[in-house]
Each structure stands twice: as C-alpha cells, then as structure tokens.
Amino acid sequence: xxxxxxxxxxxxxxxxxxxxxxxxxxxxxxxxxxxxxxxxxxxxxxxxxxxxxxxxxxxxxxxxxxxxxxxxxxxxxxxxxxxxxxxxxxxxxxxxxxxxxxxxxxxxxxxxxxxxxxxxxxxxxxxxxxxxxxxxxxxxxxxxxxxxxxxxxxxxxxxxxxxxxxxxxxxxxxxxxxxxxxxxxxxxxxxxxxxxxxxxxxxxxxxxxxxxxxxxxxxxxxxxxxxxxxxxxxxxxxxxxxxxxxxxxx
Amino acid sequence: xxxxxxxxxxxxxxxxxxxxxxxxxxxxxxxxxxxxxxxxxxxxxxxxxxxxxxxxxxxxxxxxxxxxxxxxxxxxxxxxxxxxxxxxxxxxxxxxxxxxxxxxxxxxxxxxxxxxxxxxxxxxxxxxxxxxxxxxxxxxxxxxxxxxxxxxxxxxxxxxxxxxxxxxxxxxxxxxxxxxxxxxxxxxxxxxxxxxxxxxxxxxxxxxxxxxxxxxxxxxxxxxxxxxxxxxxxxxxxxxxxxxxxxxxxxxxxxxxxxx
Numbered sequence: 279x280x281x282x283x284x285x286x287x288x289x290x291x292x293x294x295x296x297x298x299x300x301x302x303x304x305x306x307x308x309x310x311x312x313x314x315x316x317x318x319x320x321x322x323x324x325x326x327x328x329x330x331x332x333x334x335x336x337x338x339x340x341x342x343x344x345x346x347x348x349x350x351x352x353x354x355x356x357x358x359x360x361x362x363x364x365x366x367x368x369x370x371x372x373x374x375x376x377x378x379x380x381x382x383x384x385x386x387x388x389x390x391x392x393x394x395x396x397x398x399x400x401x402x403x404x405x406x407x408x409x410x411x412x413x414x415x416x417x418x419x420x421x422x423x424x425x426x427x428x429x430x431x432x433x434x435x436x437x438x439x440x441x442x443x444x445x446x447x448x449x450x451x452x453x454x455x456x457x458x459x460x461x462x463x464x465x466x467x468x469x470x471x472x473x474x475x476x477x478x479x480x481x482x483x484x485x486x487x488x489x490x491x492x493x494x495x496x497x498x499x500x501x502x503x504x505x506x507x508x509x510x511x512x513x514x515x516x517x518x519x520x521x522x523x524x525x526x527x528x
Numbered sequence: 529x530x531x532x533x534x535x536x537x538x539x540x541x542x543x544x545x546x547x548x549x550x551x552x553x554x555x556x557x558x559x560x561x562x563x564x565x566x567x568x569x570x571x572x573x574x575x576x577x578x579x580x581x582x583x584x585x586x587x588x589x590x591x592x593x594x595x596x597x598x599x600x601x602x603x604x605x606x607x608x609x610x611x612x613x614x615x616x617x618x619x620x621x622x623x624x625x626x627x628x629x630x631x632x633x634x635x636x637x638x639x640x641x642x643x644x645x646x647x648x649x650x651x652x653x654x655x656x657x658x659x660x661x662x663x664x665x666x667x668x669x670x671x672x673x674x675x676x677x678x679x680x681x682x683x684x685x686x687x688x689x690x691x692x693x694x695x696x697x698x699x700x701x702x703x704x705x706x707x708x709x710x711x712x713x714x715x716x717x718x719x720x721x722x723x724x725x726x727x728x729x730x731x732x733x734x735x736x737x738x739x740x741x742x743x744x745x746x747x748x749x750x751x752x753x754x755x756x757x758x759x760x761x762x763x764x765x766x767x768x769x770x771x772x773x774x775x776x777x778x779x780x781x782x783x784x785x786x787x788x
Contacts (some may be wrong), residue, residue, distance in 0.1 A: 336660050363660040376657035379648075390661040445660065 287350070288313050289448055289480050290335065295344035297330055304330050305341070306504030309434050311482050312448070316473075319483045319491045319512075321526055329373075331501070332450050335482070336370055337361055348448070366394050369441030369449040369479075373456055375433040376426040383436050384408055387443050394444065408470030411439040415469060431462035437442045438469065447466070447500070449473070451483040455490050469491050488527055500526060552744045559664070560671045569668055573676035578636050581673025581684055584629050584637055589688035592629060593617065593695025601703065610704060614714035617696040623723050625687035628775055631734035634681060635767040639742040642673055643763030647756040655662030655747070670747060674739035682728050722786070730778035734771055741767040 290312035299304040312318050322328045331337040335346055337353055340473050346353050353366055377386050387408045393399060401407065412418045415435040425433060433452065441449060453469060455463035460476035467490050474481060474494075485491055490513050491498060500508040500515065500523060508515060508523045583644050597617055646669060649655050658665040693715060700706040745763040749755045 333656075338656055338659060358664070362664065365662040367658055368660070370657070372653045372657055372659040374653055378654055378657070379652070380645075390663070393661075393663050440661075484680040 279310050286313055288347075289349055291345075291347040292331070292335065293345045294348075295331065295334060295346070296342045297334060297339065298342055303504055305314075305334075308344075308504060309503065310482075310499060311406065312482055314476055315474075317474055317481045317494050317496045318482060318508065319387070319498045321491060321503055322483060323369060323497060324486075327503055327504055329452055332370075332452055332484055336365065336368060336450060338413055350506050352528065366378050366390075366444050367447045369446035371434070371437055371449065371451045371454055373453045375425075375430075375437040377428075377433055377437055377440070379425045381425075382421075382480045383412070383423050383425070384419070386425070386436065387411055387440050387494055390440065394396075407443060410434075411443040414442060414473070415429065415439045431458055431465065432459065434462075434466055435469065438466075438473070441475065445477070446480060449479050449481045451481060451485070453484055453486065455485065459498035463487065470494055549740070549744055552747075553740055555666065556671060556674055556740065557569060559667050560675065562667075563670045564667075568585070568669050570672040570675055573672050574680055577634075577676050579681045581634055581637050581680075581705060582687065584633055585688045586685045586691045588633055589626070589691035589697040590628060592625060593621065593697075594699055596621070596625070597696040597699040598656050598691075600671050603697070613696070613700060613707075613713070614711050615718035618693055618715035618719055619723055621692045621696075622689050623727050624775075624779075625730045626692060627727050627734060628771065629647060630685045630688040631681060631731070631738065631771050632768060634684065634735075635738050635771060637762050638677060639767045640760040642677075642739065642742030643746040643749075644723045644756055644760035646670075647749030647759035648746075650747065650749040651756060653750055655664050660767035661704070666747075670743045671745055674736060677742075678732055678735040679740030681738065682731040685727070685734075708735060726778060726782040726785075727750045730774065733774050733778070737770045741770060 288311035290310065292308060292310040295305045295308040295318065296303075297384055308327070308331060310318070310320070310331075310445055320328050320331070330339060333343075334341045335348070348364060349367065352358075353361060356364060376457050377383075378389065381389065384405075388404045391398075391404050391407055392505070407420065409418055412421055415433060415438050417439065418436050420428065420432060420436065425436070427434060451470065455466055458466065467487075470481070470483070481494075483490070483494060498510065498512055499506045502508075502522060508518065508520065515523055518524065598614065601610065601613065604613060604616075646655070649669070655665045655669070658668065662683060693712075697706070697708065697711045699710070700711055742763045745759040745766070751758070751761040
C-alpha cells in the first residue's frame with residue numbers, strides 16, 4: 279500500500295496481470311496503481327515485459343488474465359467505440375515516435391483532432407490548435423516539414439505534440455529518451471516535466487534511463503520476472519539494501 | 529521423416545494463412561458497413577491507384593494490342609481470314625486478355641505497394657499509433673484500400689481494353705489500310721453483353737483480391753524491415769495465384785451460364 283491509497287481512487291489500476299507468449303511468461307501477476315497528477319516510472323531489464331504491460335494497458339495487446347481499469351472503466355468490458363472514446367483521454371508516446379511518414383507535421387497533428395468531433399466538435403481551422411501544441415514543444419517553425427526532414431529529437435517532440443493535441447488526462451511514455459543523445463534526452467525529460475506541470479496529466483513512463491527516472495518520477499516500480507519486485511520513490515529505491523534493486527541504478 | 533514433417537508443416541501454415549485471410553475478408557465486410565465512412569481517404573486512394581496506374585495499363589494494353597495483331601495476322605492471312613481480326617481481337621481482349629493482364633499489372637503495381645506501405649506502417653508502429661489515438665486503423669487503412677482497388681480495377685480494365693483494341697487497329701490500318709470506323713464497327717458487331725458482363729464482374733473480384741491480399745500481408749507484417757520486403761513480395765505472388773484461380777472459376781461459371 280502506498281501514500282495515495284487512502285486519499286484518492288487511482289486513474290489507472292492494473293490487478294494481477296498475466297501475459298505469456300507460448301511457454302515464455304512475460305507478466306506473472308503484475309499490479310500497478312497510477313494516481314492523478316503522478317509521474318510513475320516503470321523500470322525493468324530489456325524483455326522484462328514493460329512494453330507488453332503498457333500495450334495491454336492501452337488495448338494493443340490482450341492480457342491472458344487480470345483486470346485493467348482506466349478512470350474507473352474495465353477496458354475488457356468496453357465496446358470498440360467506448361474504448362476509442364476512452365483512448366482520446368490517453369496519450370501514448372512511442373519509442374520510435376511513430377509519426378505518419380506520408381503526412382506533414384501539420385497533418386500528423388490534425389489527424390487525431392479532425393477525427394474526434396465528439397470531444398472537440400467540428401473544427402474548421404485547426405491551425406491555432408496545431409501551432410499551440412507545436413509551440414509547447416518548441417517546434418512551431420517545423421509545421422510544414424515532413425517527418426523525414428526531422429532529426430530524432432525533433433520527431434520525438436512532434437510525437438509529443440501529437441499526443442498533447444487531444445488534451446489527454448493520462449500520458450504513457452514508452453522509453454522516451456532511448457536512441458537520443460544525452461543533451462536531447464535531457465531536453466525531452468524537461469519537456470515531459472513541464473507538460474505534466476502545465477496540463478496536470480498523470481503519466482506512466484517506461485524507461486531504462488536512470489537520469490530520466492530521477493528527474494521525473496514521483497514513484498517507481500521495478501519490474502522483475504513479470505512482477506513488481508520493488509516500489510517506492512527514487513530516493514527510497516536507491517538506498518534499498520537489495521542487490522537486484524541496486525543493479526538498476528549502477 | 530523430416531520431409532514428411534516439412535510437408536505437414538507447409539500445409540498447416542497454408543491452411544492457417546487461408547483461414548486468417550478468410551477472417552480478414554470477413555472483418556472487411558463487417559467494418560465496411562459501419563460508420564464512420566472514410567470517404568475522403570477512399571477517394572484519395574481511388575485517385576492514387578487509378579491515376580498512377582493509368583500510364584502503365586495504357587502502355588501495356590497498347591503493346592498487347594499491337595503484338596497480338598502482328599502475331600496472329602500472318603496465320604489468318606494464310607487462311608484468308610484477315611477480316612476476322614477485329615472481332616477476334618475484340619472478343620479475346622475484352623473477355624480474357626484485358627482483365628487478366630490489367631489485374632496482373634495492378635497486382636505488381638498496386639498490391640505490392642499496399643503490402644509495402646502497410647508493412648512499413650506496422651513495423652514503425654504507425655498503425656498502433658493510429659489505434660491508440662482512437663482511430664480504427666482497419667477501417668481507415670484496409671477498408672478504404674480494398675474498396676478502392678475493387679472499384680478502380682474495372683475502370684482500368686475498360687481503359688486497357690480500349691487502348692489494346694486501338695493498338696490492334698493501328699496495325700490493321702498500317703498493314704491492311706482498314707479505316708477506324710470499319711475496324712471498330714467490326715469489333716462491336718461481334719461483341720455482346722454476354723462478353724462484357726462476365727469480364728466486368730470478374731474485374732471487380734480481381735480488384736478485391738488485389739486489395740485484400742496486399743492489405744492482409746502488410747497489416748500482418750512481422751520481422752522488422754525484412755518483413756516489409758517479404759510482405760510486398762508475397763502480396764504479388766499470392767495475388768497472382770489467386771487471380772488465376774478466380775479467373776478459372778469465373779470462366780467455368782460463365783461457361784455453365786452460356787450452356788443454360
């Protein structure tokens with residue numbers, strides 16, 4: 279139990295999540311609670327099931343067993359339409375940015391905006407929305423560029439802007455600093471922190487990057503052998519007397 | 529024993545893939561009737577597929593018309609049957625050569641393009657990104673493309689047929705001095721709706737097969753960038769095989785109806 283549990287309902291709740299691929303068990307009863315306004319970092323070795331967990335959370339993968347509740351909704355009980363509506367409240371930043379490469383930066387940002395008329399109504403001129411989202415990530419000048427003309431860091435920022443344009447309440451980051459140079463990685467980390475403060479979002483951040491975890495986390499979960507091996511603040515985990523835990527921070 | 533195991537495994541894979549393809553087709557019919565309809569993307573795909581294949585289909589059709597007439601003329605001349613060339617070319621192009629050649633060209637041009645495009649989107653997580661943004665990628669990417677190929681292929685076949693017959697006319701005009709009016713009068717004199725309707729119907733099925741297999745291979749692409757090449761390649765191979773099977777069934781059924 280943690281400090282939040284008596285204060286508020288979690289916005290994301292994962293209970294006893296199991297997922298296997300053939301004989302390879304990836305998640306073996308994983309649990310997670312994310313509270314409003316919190317940045318929760320999930321760390322684990324490569325292949326430990328972090329990305330599988332986050333994909334189960336958003337409905338890209340089906341778990342074998344377990345319950346996932348997002349803002350009180352059990353996602354396994356939702357219809358396709360209801361799940362799509364719920365997804366507009368969740369942003370997802372992919373490891374490889376996943377920008378639509380046949381569309382310009384502007385079109386990449388317009389794409390989700392134009393399709394969710396239920397949430398935003400019919401927007402005739404999307405430019406102010408697109409510009410506002412791009413200004414948040416410092417890339418307003420790149421509005422008419424194609425993804426192939428952007429650097430790795432710029433792509434990650436545009437992907438973040440695309441995530442923000444739907445004004446999500448929850449943001450899921452899948453290794454946001456992987457593949458970036460240290461300076462750009464630091465910029466992305468600070469950007470994530472600013473976004474959390476500005477938009478009051480709750481975030482789950484999957485990362486290997488100890489610096490990222492230190493700067494951004496309110497709380498951390500270490501995922502080992504498919505279960506939450508250790509939980510706590512960055513400070514608490516780094517002072518824990520456990521070799522497996524300390525190995526993450528060496 | 530190992531050979532038998534391999535044969536069993538190959539058959540199993542083939543049957544599994546056929547089942548998955550049938551499920552994919554079923555999902556297409558299910559999703560295509562549900563709102564919202566992606567009209568803008570459908571029209572964009574129609575333009576993209578139709579416009580960009582026009583030149584290729586036109587050039588190929590023209591050469592086929594030329595070559596077909598040049599090759600058959602000497603033999604027909606021996607029997608004094610040169611006057612049969614317009615009707616022979618017209619019927620064979622409209623019934624069989626036009627649809628199958630256009631479909632094979634489009635399988636290579638459009639089918640592989642769809643396989644590569646969707647495959648690349650799959651491995652770079654663009655399809656997942658679409659899904660998590662609350663857009664149904666199957667509806668946006670697959671339904672629109674299959675509907676576009678189904679609609680555009682008969683149009684391309686008509687275009688290819690017309691150019692092929694025109695190519696044949698040019699040979700007859702140069703070699704035999706036949707006028708445009710006489711040549712096309714002869715072509716249409718022997719053509720019936722019974723020639724045109726089965727050919728048009730089968731073109732719709734050809735278009736559907738090209739879109740379906742291309743989308744299926746791309747949408748289920750695996751194994752990173754190598755998988756993209758494999759998706760594009762296998763889309764062409766499977767579609768070509770499927771086209772001949774559909775053609776056989778279409779000809780077989782047409783034959784039964786003619787007998788009735």
